[in-house]
Amino acid sequence: MDRFSSASATRMQDDPDDPGRRDGGENLPERQTGLLLKPRPKTGKPNMYKVLLLNDDYTPMEFVVHILERFFNKNRQEATDIMLHVHRRGVGVCGIFTFEVAETKVAQVMDFARANEQPLQCMMEKE
Numbered sequence: 001m002d003r004f005s006s007a008s009a010t011r012m013q014d015d016p017d018d019p020g021r022r023d024g025g026e027n028l029p030e031r032q033t034g035l036l037l038k039p040r041p042k043t044g045k046p047n048m049y050k051v052l053l054l055n056d057d058y059t060p061m062e063f064v065v066h067i068l069e070r071f072f073n074k075n076r077q078e079a080t081d082i083m084l085h086v087h088r089r090g091v092g093v094c095g096i097f098t099f100e101v102a103e104t105k106v107a108q109v110m111d112f113a114r115a116n117e118q119p120l121q122c123m124m125e126k127e
Helices: 006-014 061-072 076-089 099-115
Strands: 048-054 091-098 121-126
Touching (some): 048 061, 048 076, 048 099, 061 076, 061 099, 076 091, 099 121
16 A cells, blocks of 8 residues: 555645645646757868969979878879979869868978978968
8 A cells, every 4th residue: 555645645735735745835837857958059061171282493393292192192193193283283282171181281291391491382272
């Protein structure tokens, strides 16, 4: 048998002066159990940036190929094709990356070129 009889359960619901009553004697609406969540903002794709090499008349072609292989993971044929494009057109795309990666690649190429006393220029541009 229950600890409470049905009479005492009815008394707790009906008697607003009962000290055991949980709602303090007020008639409160039923409590809803749903969760209130903040809507999550939609996350979009990050902006992408092209890393560009600029042509100059002093940097050896083999040095440019080496940079493309080392910093952009190009094979010999891809690196040679990009290097020739830069040589003929004045500028060429080495790769397309998120902002942080593109910024790092530009810094690596520029530091490596300066360490090897080459005037090669590298820059990034929003796609």
